[in-house]
Each structure stands twice: as structure tokens, then as C-alpha cells.
Amino acid sequence: MIILAVETSCDETSIAVLKIENRRLDILSNIVSSQVKLHAKYGGVFPSLAKREHQKNLPIILKKTIKKADNPKIDIVAVINGPGLEICLWQGINFAKDLAKKLRRPLVPVNHIEAHIIANFISENSKFEIRNSNFFPAVCLVVSGGHTQLILMKDIGKYKLIGETRDDAAGECFDKAARILGLGYPGGPKVDAQAAKHQTQKPKYKINLPRPMIAAKNYDFSFSGLKTAVLYDFKNRPLKIKKSPLYVKEMCFEVQQAIIDVLLRKTIKAAKDFKVKSIILGGGVAACQKLKERFKEKIEKEMPHTKYFVPDVKYCTDNALMVALTAYFHRSRRTNWQKISADANLKIG
Numbered sequence: 001m002i003i004l005a006v007e008t009s010c011d012e013t014s015i016a017v018l019k020i021e022n023r024r025l026d027i028l029s030n031i032v033s034s035q036v037k038l039h040a041k042y043g044g045v046f047p048s049l050a051k052r053e054h055q056k057n058l059p060i061i062l063k064k065t066i067k068k069a070d071n072p073k074i075d076i077v078a079v080i081n082g083p084g085l086e087i088c089l090w091q092g093i094n095f096a097k098d099l100a101k102k103l104r105r106p107l108v109p110v111n112h113i114e115a116h117i118i119a120n121f122i123s124e125n126s127k128f129e130i131r132n133s134n135f136f137p138a139v140c141l142v143v144s145g146g147h148t149q150l151i152l153m154k155d156i157g158k159y160k161l162i163g164e165t166r167d168d169a170a171g172e173c174f175d176k177a178a179r180i181l182g183l184g185y186p187g188g189p190k191v192d193a194q195a196a197k198h199q200t201q202k203p204k205y206k207i208n209l210p211r212p213m214i215a216a217k218n219y220d221f222s223f224s225g226l227k228t229a230v231l232y233d234f235k236n237r238p239l240k241i242k243k244s245p246l247y248v249k250e251m252c253f254e255v256q257q258a259i260i261d262v263l264l265r266k267t268i269k270a271a272k273d274f275k276v277k278s279i280i281l282g283g284g285v286a287a288c289q290k291l292k293e294r295f296k297e298k299i300e301k302e303m304p305h306t307k308y309f310v311p312d313v314k315y316c317t318d319n320a321l322m323v324a325l326t327a328y329f330h331r332s333r334r335t336n337w338q339k340i341s342a343d344a345n346l347k348i349g
Helices: 036-042 047-068 086-103 112-121 170-180 187-198 224-235 245-273 289-302 320-329
Strands: 002-007 012-021 024-034 076-082 107-111 138-143 148-155 158-164 278-282 307-309
Touching (some): 002 320, 024 047, 036 047, 076 086, 086 107, 107 112, 107 320, 112 148, 112 278, 112 320, 138 245, 158 245, 170 224, 187 245, 187 289, 245 278, 245 289, 278 289
Parallel strands (some): 076 107, 138 278, 278 307
Antiparallel strands (some): 012 024
16 A cells, blocks of 8 residues: 655645555655744744745655655545644645545545654554554653643544643743744754753753643643743843853753653653553654653653653654554545545544
8 A cells, every 4th residue: 555645734844655565664755845944033933934835845845755756656645634733734635635636546634643643653664563452551742842732542543632731832832942042943952952061060040940730630731831930030130141151051951851840740640540551752842852861761760561652753743754654544534535624723532
């Protein structure tokens, strides 16, 4: 089976072709065009600009993808239909609809959050065994610029949302902290880089940020208060300190630790409460090296028999390959392409 997938949920335009035969994955093509540089001056994604870039890039990327995949015979077309930026989602959906119609192939809609979970099982030229009962139930933490969710996964396609952010997502908090400190966009990688430089240094400015909702008995998150605390600390510092590279590194380190502390505490609590067999990470923030290290250490110490999954770095951010693999598991969900629409707030489960 050969699946062509389209991803335009935010500011990455991506098309991939995946071949699956005897449970073996063969990645024929996976092209991702990032718009980061275009949106940097806005300090975040500017929706109308993202829409225009998707519209311009999709035909170009399709041509490159098909050429790289050596003109494959497509069996299924797949596309993200939510959650995401609605005007961006529609660009991918309409493009995929036209393609499915021209090829006379079924079109499979894919949930963006589920695709980030399934990204954990992308491994080129190897067999995948993720329907094994030894993996489930699992707790999935999907964390990115737009989403911070805890999901109980009983099997592929069987999900229950057990916790989510009540305001800002973790990735959004990284972006806003970076903007306050003058580091630019995207914030996550920039904060990580500064935090890494501070790890071996002693704190000088005694920055102590809150860990919002860390002691709450539920599995929800809140990061708006953390963002505000960064802003107040920054405003109350003398200009000389604000411009100090040492202060910036120390603040980044504390921001990173605060976010990781909350994500880790909530996820481990859910994993213990639901007696899961696996803990799964997904989303752009899952690319953070310190986050992965802290999770690995905590799981080995407190839940040594629990499996731990995190995607390859290149599959943490939005890409069409994760869409293609997710569509494979839902290939029977062949929807009339005329009935597929964008849902910016599409839920999982």
C-alpha cells in the first residue's frame, strides 16, 4: 500500500509518500517546507501569511515529492483536518480533495494530535509492532506551540483526553518567554540553547519561577502565570541586568525547568494512576533534549518496567510522514472527500 499525505495545520507545508508492505515501512519521500523565517518578525505564526505560503508551496512540493518517490502508484490520499489554524487546514484539505478526485483515490482525514502520537512508530525499513498488548494502556503527552494534552491510549484509535492546558500551551510559553528576553522566534529551540549554556553555572540572580498547577490533583496544565512571572521579573530588573547574557541564560534555564517540572509531574502521576505500560511523548516540544533526559531518568527510577517512547527529532515537528502512517491505521475510514472539512478545535477520543 502506498499513501500520499498532506500536512498544512500551521506553518509547515509538507507532503510525504509512504509505502507499507508486510508491516515494513519504506519512506519514499517526506518533504517539509518551514515558514519559520517568514514569521520570525511577527514573533509567532501570522495566519494569513501562512495560508498564502501553503497555497504557493503545495504544487511545488507535490512535484518534488512525486519525483523523489519515483512516480508511485498512490492507493490512498491522507490529510490533516484538525486541530490547527483553520485557514491553513483548508489549504491542505482542498489540495488533497483535488488530488484524490484526479487520482480517483479515497481520501482519509487524520487528527493532528493522533499523528503526533503515531510519529513515535516511524522507523524506516523496519517492521512495526504497535498493536502488541504489551504497549497498552499508555499515557501520551502531546506538547507543542498550540497544544499541551495528556491522553490515555488504550489502542490505536482508542483515546481519552484526561488533561489539557487551560490557557497557554507549553510551546507558547517558550515563545513568549523568548520574546520577552529578546531571543526571537521560535522560542523553544532558543530557550533550550541558552539553558544548556547555563547548566554548569551557579545561579547569580536567584530567579524562582512558579510551577503552575503542579500540585493539583487533576491532569490539567496552566502556563499563563509562568509567562507573566517571567515578564514581571524582567521588568523589575535594572537595564544592565536585562542585557546581561548571564541573566538571559539563567532565566531560560529556570523557564525550561519550570515547564519540564510540571509536564513531568502530571505525566508520571497519570501513568501511575492509570497503571499504564507505556509513556509516549509527541509534538515539537518533545524535541527538547533536557525534557527527554528528565523523562528517561524519572521513568527508570520510579517506573522501571514502563516502556518509554519519544519520536526521532525530525518527526517531532509537523510533517506529512506521521500523517501517512496514521492514515494507514485508519485506511478503512474512507470518507467522501466532499464531506471532509477543517475543524480548528478537533478533539481526540
